[in-house]
Amino acid sequence: xxxxxxxxxxxxxxxxxxxxxxxxxxxxxxxxxxxxxxxxxxxxxxxxxxxxxxxxxxxxxxxxxxxxxxxxxxxxxxxxxxxxxxxxxxxxxxxxxxxxxxxxxxxxxxxxxxxxxxxxxxxxxxxx
Numbered sequence: 001x002x003x004x005x006x007x008x009x010x011x012x013x014x015x016x017x018x019x020x021x022x023x024x025x026x027x028x029x030x031x032x033x034x035x036x037x038x039x040x041x042x043x044x045x046x047x048x049x050x051x052x053x054x055x056x057x058x059x060x061x062x063x064x065x066x067x068x069x070x071x072x073x074x075x076x077x078x079x080x081x082x083x084x085x086x087x088x089x090x091x092x093x094x095x096x097x098x099x100x101x102x103x104x105x106x107x108x109x110x111x112x113x114x115x116x117x118x119x120x121x122x123x124x125x126x127x128x
Contacts, residue, residue: 002091005059006079007048008072009095013063015046048093057091067114068101074112 007013043049043061052059062075072094079085080092098116105112 001089002057003089005048005052005057005091005093007059007061007063007093008076009063010067010097011065013046013048013093013095014061014065015042015044016065063095068097068103070103071112072097
């Protein structure tokens with residue numbers, strides 16, 4: 001019996017596109033989504049959280065928009081290495097990410113950051 005779902009990935013898993021704090025008038029209209037859920041948290045619109053509601057299971061969504069495999073692997077190892085993780089009652093969902101993302105860690109600022117370097121990428125940095 002599954003008691004907890006752990007979701008790892010990027011935008012699709014995190015509910016990307018439902019960020020209500022974005023001021024772009026073309027991206028989001030919270031009034032449209034309030035008919036579905038009474039929330040303004042993009043994680044509530046993600047497929048893992050919708051699945052968790054459908055089968056009434058706790059969901060831990062560790063996805064983050066813009067990041068890639070290295071963060072997924074890092075977070076996955078943190079979770080499964082924890083003494084609280086129960087492999088017999090947990091389901092792990094992993095989203096396949098783009099290959100053109102590289103995670104780095106800066107000791108100076110104490111954060112991980114991502115660079116996108118592929119042919120479709122825009123020169124961007126994201127911090128975790």
